[in-house]
Amino acid sequence: MVWVGILAALLALWLFLIAPGHASRAARAPFEGRAFAHRGLYELDQSVPENSLPAFLRAVEAGYGAELDVQRTRDGQIVVFHDDDMQRACGVKGAVRDFTYEELQAMPLFGTGERIPLFSDVLRVFDGRQPLIVELKYGPDWVLLCEATRRMLDEYRGPACVESFHPAMVRWFWRHEPTRLRGQLSEAARFSRKTLSLPLSFGMSRLLSNCLTRPQFIAYRVGPKPLSVRLAEGMGAMKVLWTAREPKDHARLMRENHAVIFEGYRPTEGRVR
Numbered sequence: 001m002v003w004v005g006i007l008a009a010l011l012a013l014w015l016f017l018i019a020p021g022h023a024s025r026a027a028r029a030p031f032e033g034r035a036f037a038h039r040g041l042y043e044l045d046q047s048v049p050e051n052s053l054p055a056f057l058r059a060v061e062a063g064y065g066a067e068l069d070v071q072r073t074r075d076g077q078i079v080v081f082h083d084d085d086m087q088r089a090c091g092v093k094g095a096v097r098d099f100t101y102e103e104l105q106a107m108p109l110f111g112t113g114e115r116i117p118l119f120s121d122v123l124r125v126f127d128g129r130q131p132l133i134v135e136l137k138y139g140p141d142w143v144l145l146c147e148a149t150r151r152m153l154d155e156y157r158g159p160a161c162v163e164s165f166h167p168a169m170v171r172w173f174w175r176h177e178p179t180r181l182r183g184q185l186s187e188a189a190r191f192s193r194k195t196l197s198l199p200l201s202f203g204m205s206r207l208l209s210n211c212l213t214r215p216q217f218i219a220y221r222v223g224p225k226p227l228s229v230r231l232a233e234g235m236g237a238m239k240v241l242w243t244a245r246e247p248k249d250h251a252r253l254m255r256e257n258h259a260v261i262f263e264g265y266r267p268t269e270g271r272v273r
Contacts, residue, residue: 014228015231015235016211017207017208017209017210017211018206018207018208018210018211018228018231018232018235019210019211019214019232019235020210020214020215020216020217020218020232020233020235020236020237021174021182021213021214021215021216022216022236023181023216023217023238027179027180027181027216028181028216028238028258030131030159031065031131031133031159031161031181031217031238031240031258031259032238032258032259033254033258033259033270034064034065034131034259034270034271034272035064035065035250035254035259035260035261035262035267035269035270035271036064036065036066036067036131036133036259036260036261036262037055037058037059037062037064037065037066037067037261037262037263038050038066038067038242038243038261038262038263039051039055039066039067039068039069039082039263040052040054040055040056040058040059040066040068041055041056041058041059041062041064041066041266042055042058042263044263044264046109046110046111046112047112048112049089049109049110049112049114050082050089050109051068051069051080051081051082051109051116051117052109052112052114052115052117053114053117053121053122053125054114056068056117056122056125056126057125059130060125060126060127060129060130062266062271063130063271063272063273064130064270064271065130065131065132065133065259066126066130066132066133067132067133067135067242067261068080068122068132068133068134068135069081069082069134069135069136069137070119070134070135070136070137070145070149071095071096071097071137071139071145072096072097072139072141072144072145072148073096073097073099073100073101073104074097074098074099074100075100075101075102076144076148077100077101077118078118078119078120078145078148078149078152079096079101079104079116079117079118079119080116080117080118080119080122081096081116082137084137086099086107089109089110090107090108090109090110090116091107091111092107095139096116097139097140097141101118104116119149119152120152123152123156123158126158127158128156128157128158128159129158130158130272131158131159131160131161132158132159132160132161133160133161133162133163133183133219133240133259133261134149134153134160134161134162134163135162135163135164135165135185136149136162136163136164136166136169137164138164138165138166138168138169142166142168142169142172143172145169146169146172146173146176149162150173150176150177150180153180154177160180161180161181161182161183161217162180162181162182162183163182163183163184163185163215163217163219163240164184164185165185165186165192165204167184167204167209167212167213170182170183170184170213170215171212171213174213174214181216181217182213182215182216182217183215183216183217183218183219183238183240184207184209184210184213184215184217184218184219185219185220185242186204186205186207186218186219186220186221186229187205187220187221188205188221188223188224188226189201189202189204189205191221192204192205205226205229206226206228206229207228207229207232208228210232215237216237216238217237217238217239217240217258217259218232218233218237218238218239218240219240219241219242219261220239220240220241220242221242221243222241222242222243222244222245222253238258238259239256239257239258239259240257240258240259240260240261241253241256241257241259241260241261242261243261243262243263244260244261244262244263245262245263245264245265246265247265247267250262250265250267250269250270251267251269254267254269254270
């Protein structure tokens with residue numbers, strides 16, 4: 001009987017740790033059943049580069065939402081850019097936070113005529129016509145990024161939710177803007193193990209930080225999901241999948257998830273004209 005009690009207590013603790021938050025139907029509605037173009041509707045050869053204004057305009061016009069990434073420049077501007085460093089996209093050493101916005105404008109995206117856009121310009125492109133999933137990138141200025149992103153989204157009249165890999169940023173929105181839909185990004189430990197310790201990568205892949213953030217959706221990398229993730233979904237978390245790359249799988253993934261983030265093709269399911 002003692003062991004039964006111990007096991008029951010451990011099970012209750014586990015469920016407490018991974019339990020999600022709950023969102024109203026109205027908060028979920030703009031995102032459910034939708035396909036989101038990963039970093040905009042860009043070309044894989046970067047002729048229309050990812051996270052560029054043309055890529056986002058194409059997503060809007062094609063009827064897709066978009067998933068994008070925001071970071072803060074050295075002079076406090078909020079820009080849309082994915083990577084932790086500038087090397088892949090711009091051929092420059094350093095991170096976004098090391099440069100002013102003016103300096104970034106001298107750096108072409110993937111050798112094209114496009115430049116890293118301001119988040120405010122991307123919001124003007126969308127103008128409330130399609131939903132946005134906004135990923136906040138963690139860095140030493142993460143609180144300032146959260147504050148600025150919140151202000152900009154509060155002024156924006158279209159549907160937009162937030163997500164992050166780092167629980168501190170998800171928790172910030174839970175505390176400061178609990179009515180905005182928020183999500184926890186996660187993936188199998190073998191991926192995050194490249195940058196995190198084994199205990200941290202295991203805990204993140206099993207959503208053990210949910211007790212600190214109570215995310216209303218889980219954005220999980222395509223592939224098998226641990227039991228913790230499936231339980232959190234069973235307790236009401238929206239299921240968001242990233243990143244679908246096979247057109248033949250899209251219809252099935254849309255059936256299995258509430259929303260799908262895709263790239264490299266144009267699905268017919270999950271778009272709104």
